[in-house]
Amino acid sequence: MSFLLKRFKVSLLTALLLVFVPFSTAACPLIDGMVDFNCDGQIRIGITGDSIVKGVGDEKGLGYPGRLAKKILSAAFENIGVSGTTPRRLRRLFIRNLPKGKVTTEKSSDLDYLIIEVGTNSYWDEEPASLTVRDIKRLKKTLEEKLEEMFSVAPLIFVSTLPPVRRDYQQPFIDQVNQLLLKKKKKLNVRIRFDKLPVNIIxxxxxxxxxxxxxxxxxxxKRKVLKLFPKxxxxxxxxxxxxxLYDEVEPARFGTDPTLTDTDGDSVSDGDEIFVFETDPLTANDLLTEDFLID
Ligand SMILES: [Ca+2]
Ligand SMILES: [Ca+2]
Ligand SMILES: [Ca+2]
Ligand SMILES: [Ca+2]
Structure with missing residues (x-):
């Protein structure tokens, strides 16, 4: 009796876990616990912005994208930093060069995640901070649209607040930008905070x-990539x-039906065709069916 009760408890726990843990229904294979957002079998994270992204002054010459690559080996990090740029100039550069693969290399453009950290240099344009934030918003929107157009699935984009400088004349502007960014936290997905860094790191x-x-x-x-990004x-x-296969990538990336487990009806699921057997999920009766399924 107590054995039965124990078993019941265990299965109840399992059922509860299934209901409350979203990862149990995750699709498209996780890669070291990271969500392959565009479901192409690899994790690519781009970081774009100004000379701080580029890594100017980093004695190791890596910048933080390069340092992250050494810490999280199962993801590729692409440094898309442009020294001296502002959100407005960066947006123009992407619009002009993305289709030619000039701002990023071709392989780096198929991103799962993209971090935007830019705005410090807008101080020199002598405009109100609100215009800088408006330009960051436009940059994010443009990147979402263009990258989706080019690669079928848009990356998940995060915006960071700006790190402090040690210049009395420029810091008030940076504070204003950060305040406005945090006010639009939800809309701009401002989830990475550099504004609280101490000045002794400058x-x-x-x-x-x-x-x-x-x-x-x-x-x-690193903490954001491993915890916030998957969540x-x-x-x-x-x-x-x-x-x-995620609903969001089925038609866009694979041409499969997000409401049908087995789009071509050959009794092998869409996901198994792509990730296990590497067959065409849109062509029934291919080699797989003949070899393995028909006795
Ligand atoms: Ca991917
Ligand atoms: Ca699916
Ligand atoms: Ca399907
Ligand atoms: Ca199938």
Whole structure:
């Protein structure tokens, strides 16, 4: 009797776990616990912005994208930093060069995640902080649209607040930008905070982080990539037909039906055709069916 009760408890627990743990229904294979947002079998994270992304002043010459690549081996990190740029100039550069693969390399454009960290240089344009934030919003929107157009699935984009500088004349502007960014936190997906970094991580040029600063920034982003990114990404993905392919990527990337487990009706699920047997999920009666399924 107590044995039965124990078994009942265990299965109840399992049922509860199934209901409350979203990861149990995750589709498209996870890669080291990371959500493959565009479901192409790899994790690619782009970081775009100005010279701080580029890594100016980093004695190791890596910048934080390069440092992250050494810490999270199962993801590729693409440094898309452009020294001296502003959100407006960066947006124009993407519009002009993305189709030619010039801002990013071709392979780096098929991103699962993209971080935007830009705005510090807008101070020199002598415009109100609200225009800088408006330009960041436009940049994010453009990247979402263009990358979706080019690669079928848009990356999940995060915006960061700006790190402090050690310049009395420029810091008030940065504070204003950060305040406005945080006000639009939800809309802009401002989930990475650099505004709370201490000033002792700034190098002698009073602008760029020193090695310690780049290490601190790396640590902040690493935590987000491993914890926040999977949480946020899985909340945006579902798999209604349970074939291990997200609804959001089925028609766009594979041409399969998000409401049919087995689009071509050859009794092998869409997900198994793509990730296990590497067959065409849109062509029934291919080699697989003949060899393995028909006796
Ligand atoms: Ca991917
Ligand atoms: Ca599916
Ligand atoms: Ca399907
Ligand atoms: Ca099939």
């Amino acid at each position: 190098s002698d040029d009073n602008l760029h982080p020193n090695a310690k600063g780049y290490a601190r920034i790396t640590k902040i982003v 946020k990404a899985s909340s945006l993905r579902s798999d209604l037909d349970n074939d291990n």
